[in-house]
Amino acid sequence: MKVRCICGNLMVEEDLKNHEEYSGYKDADYFDLLESNPSTVQELVDRMPRTELYWECKSCNRILFFKKGKIEVYLFEKDIND
Numbered sequence: 001m002k003v004r005c006i007c008g009n010l011m012v013e014e015d016l017k018n019h020e021e022y023s024g025y026k027d028a029d030y031f032d033l034l035e036s037n038p039s040t041v042q043e044l045v046d047r048m049p050r051t052e053l054y055w056e057c058k059s060c061n062r063i064l065f066f067k068k069g070k071i072e073v074y075l076f077e078k079d080i081n082d
């Protein structure tokens, strides 16, 4: 997969020179899994929530969230500690 950021930076999957890759899942999905009391570690691993993929552009620090059928783009707005 290749994605050109709004800033012009070309990001290519598995080539991390232009972006960082992250993945995560909703805490609520994970807590639901724990409450379902998986009986083995393997069952826990097999039922882990689906992870969401997101990239950070190394040029402008925009965050791109890969959602079903679309990419949501976020740009840092303000440090709330200022």
Ligand SMILES: [Zn+2]
Binding pocket: 005, 006, 007, 008, 009, 057, 058, 059, 060, 061, 062
């Ligand atoms: Zn960018």
